[in-house]
Amino acid sequence: MSNFSFIIIKQSGSARAGLINTPHGSIETPAFIFCATKGAIKVADTERLDDAGTQIILANTYHLMLQPGEDTIAQLGGLHKMMGWNKPMLTDSGGYQIFSLGHGSVSEEIKGIRSKQRTLLTINEDGAVFRSYINGKTYCLTPEKSIQIQQKLGADLILVLDECTPFHVSKEYTKQSMRMSHKWATRSLQEFEKSKQGKQVLYGISQGGVYKDLRKESCEFINNAPFFGQAIGGSLGKDKKQMYEVVAYNMEYLRQDRPTHLLGIGSIVDIFHAINLGIDTFDCVHPTRLARHGGALIKPNNRSSQCKEHINLRNKQFELDNNPIEDDCSCFTCRKHSRAYLHYLLKARELLAYTLITYHNIFFINKLMQSIRQAILDNRLNQEKSNWI
Incomplete structure (x- = not known):
């Protein structure tokens, strides 16, 4: 790990x-990680x-293993070279896709919505077997395979394979799933150590659903294993109150x-709450997905x-x-274009609309994180919060 380190500069x-610190540069935390799911940020x-x-x-490991395939990406020099991105990258393990393939998205699950297609065939301690949504071909994703794929993709930060525990299942299922994920994590570590x-x-x-005792057990497992970093995964609850409680369990x-x-x-209020609990990094599709629906992030004064x-x-x-989206924003979109023009582009279904709003939302979130970092350094995080919420 000599090429990697984590330093806490200031705690407030x-x-x-x-x-x-990574081989592709340093990440100032707290930091937001934008989702280039299939090797691209949509329209940017x-x-x-x-x-x-x-x-x-x-x-995303799952999507890239299906298309174009990890071997193709490796032959092209890895994700960094293929994408033309020279800064740090993270790849997830495919665990969330196992969840969504079998149970739908978190929001679908909580609302009781069942989508028509379920491509997960089976999941057990060996791994997950599923059909490709692209061509129907059957794949088996094991902890070892997930690590092998991520090593070929070449991201700096990679994750163990886990099952993202559904919200609606029993505590007993959650416990069994968590312990299976611990076994998968051990196998992921062993595979990683072979060729690092x-x-x-x-x-x-960390897994364990909404149950404090299971979260404690999972955290103890993570703490005692030689990981560089740790992530909080699985079901975080049915509403924000429960989500904050679950995150607090983990941070304890x-x-x-x-x-x-x-x-x-990825929402602004959730980011502030989690940072106040000690979270260092986040990922979410929210800012870029919102842009593709015509949604532009703005501060309270706007x-x-x-x-x-x-x-x-x-x-x-x-x-x-x-007027621009925000008068006090210095992004390209706000410097050059009006809300009226963006409104027209959306109504005309011009793709430029999505690019311009996506750029603004990315710029906005990055400015938010920069402001939060400086506020922590200055011991004024609560005051800074009022500028954004």
């Missing part, structure tokens, strides 16, 4: 500003990501000398009383609005 309460190129201050992006070359580090993942028990990643969280964290530029109220 439980919130902390730190530095994750890597140069624009860099210009917007992005430090690190995430790609100092170019990657491995994160363990997890080691404090490792970088801690929270999987799948919001109406009805608006929460974003405005919907599809709304007719913006048809003749010559």
